[in-house]
Amino acid sequence: MVNLRIPGPTPLPPQVLDSLTLTMISHRGKSYEIIQERIVKNLQHFFQTKNPVYLLTASGTGGLETAVVNFFSPGDEVIFFTCGEFGNRWSEIARRFQLKVNQVSFPEGRAVDKDVVKQTLSRAKKLAGVFITHNETGTGVLNDLFSIAPLVKNHPAKPLLLVDSVSALGGVNLPMDRLKIDVLISASQKAWMASPGIAMIAVSPQAWARHKTSTMPRYYFDLSLYEKFAQKNQTPATPAVSVLYSLDASLTMMKKQGREKIFQKHLTLRDYFRNQIRKLGLKLVVADHEASPTVTSIWPPQGVDEAVWRKLLREKYQLVIAGGMGGLKGKIVRVAHMGFVSKKDLDQVIVAFKKSLKEIL
Numbered sequence: 623m624v625n626l627r628i629p630g631p632t633p634l635p636p637q638v639l640d641s642l643t644l645t646m647i648s649h650r651g652k653s654y655e656i657i658q659e660r661i662v663k664n665l666q667h668f669f670q671t672k673n674p675v676y677l678l679t680a681s682g683t684g685g686l687e688t689a690v691v692n693f694f695s696p697g698d699e700v701i702f703f704t705c706g707e708f709g710n711r712w713s714e715i716a717r718r719f720q721l722k723v724n725q726v727s728f729p730e731g732r733a734v735d736k737d738v739v740k741q742t743l744s745r746a747k748k749l750a751g752v753f754i755t756h757n758e759t760g761t762g763v764l765n766d767l768f769s770i771a772p773l774v775k776n777h778p779a780k781p782l783l784l785v786d787s788v789s790a791l792g793g794v795n796l797p798m799d800r801l802k803i804d805v806l807i808s809a810s811q812k813a814w815m816a817s818p819g820i821a822m823i824a825v826s827p828q829a830w831a832r833h834k835t836s837t838m839p840r841y842y843f844d845l846s847l848y849e850k851f852a853q854k855n856q857t858p859a860t861p862a863v864s865v866l867y868s869l870d871a872s873l874t875m876m877k878k879q880g881r882e883k884i885f886q887k888h889l890t891l892r893d894y895f896r897n898q899i900r901k902l903g904l905k906l907v908v909a910d911h912e913a914s915p916t917v918t919s920i921w922p923p924q925g926v927d928e929a930v931w932r933k934l935l936r937e938k939y940q941l942v943i944a945g946g947m948g949g950l951k952g953k954i955v956r957v958a959h960m961g962f963v964s965k966k967d968l969d970q971v972i973v974a975f976k977k978s979l980k981e982i983l
């Protein structure tokens with residue numbers, strides 16, 4: 623069996639796979655409404671919020687665009703704190719929708735520095751929003767929202783705080799309400815153990831107030847429509863029903879397993895994997911205190927072409943891992959450990975690394 627260790631889509635548990643064979647139903651009928659209601663309730667539990675969570679038929683990027691077009695007007699001044707390709711992508715979306723973007727970038731492999739956040743915020747007079755990627759999947763860095771969120775929320779201009787947690791939420795503790803996050807986004811194919819095709823977005827009352835005055839053009843991603851239909855536990859357009867079946871099945875499993883246990887499992891597996899990688903003599907890209915609980919980046923040994931290595935792993939060892947992105951393209955490899963993953967899966971990675979490197983070196 624293939625060991626799929628890319629940071630999404632991630633492997634699906636058998637119960638989730640089974641759910642994908644369920645028959646089609648009307649998305650305007652009671653059976654559907656019961657499913658959507660249950661999914662939203664379970665998502666609120668994992669987002670740790672009382673705010674509404676909307677289900678978009680889109681990948682994570684659709685969620686990022688939804689955040690840009692619903693709460694701002696062209697010309698609004700915003701800050702992006704970025705440390706990799708997914709932060710870059712989000713800021714590019716904002717530029718295309720004519721926001722005035724101040725992008726503060728940190729080196730790839732490093733987290734957003736809270737002292738720099740503090741200084742940058744202290745210089746900002748007009749500030750409509752602050753955007754940050756919780757887990758930068760391109761490098762394997764987890765940003766510390768527990769220290770950054772209060773800095774943003776104490777700013778006198780009362781900016782919205784918008785967080786992309788596409789590749790962490792569900793597996794990592796990020797209490798939306800406690801941290802006063804205004805807009806929080808995730809996507810089904812990551813730690814949620816569901817198939818790709820659904821982005822989730824939760825919206826605070828402060829963000830809703832902004833939505834009312836936002837003049838940005840939008841249609842498919844207009845959250846007013848989502849809110850209207852959510853009253854009936856429906857979506858404005860036809861939802862990806864099968865993907866929702868899978869999300870419903872995975873959330874039911876996750877709820878049974880328990881939120882804290884899942885968070886702890888991700889931390890334990892991260893630490894275990896990093897130790898095993900070190901024992902192989904390989905170097906990690908990210909320092910321990912900034913390391914992502916869901917994806918780990920590794921420098922290939924000197925003289926090893928990462929593409930050649932990954933091809934060998936894929937073809938001979940049935941192990942699929944990711945390469946680098948942006949400035950790290952061709953330079954690193956990334957191994958995901960989010961959602962449906964066990965110590966055994968990671969042991970297989972280590973064995974495959976050991977054997978394959980013996981062949982190459």
Ligand SMILES: Cc1ncc(COP(=O)(O)O)c(C=O)c1O
Nearest residue numbers: 681682683708757759788789809
């Ligand atoms: C942090 C982050 N943001 C956004 C995205 C984009 O999500 P999608 O590929 O589902 O559009 C990804 C995908 O890997 C991601 O990891």
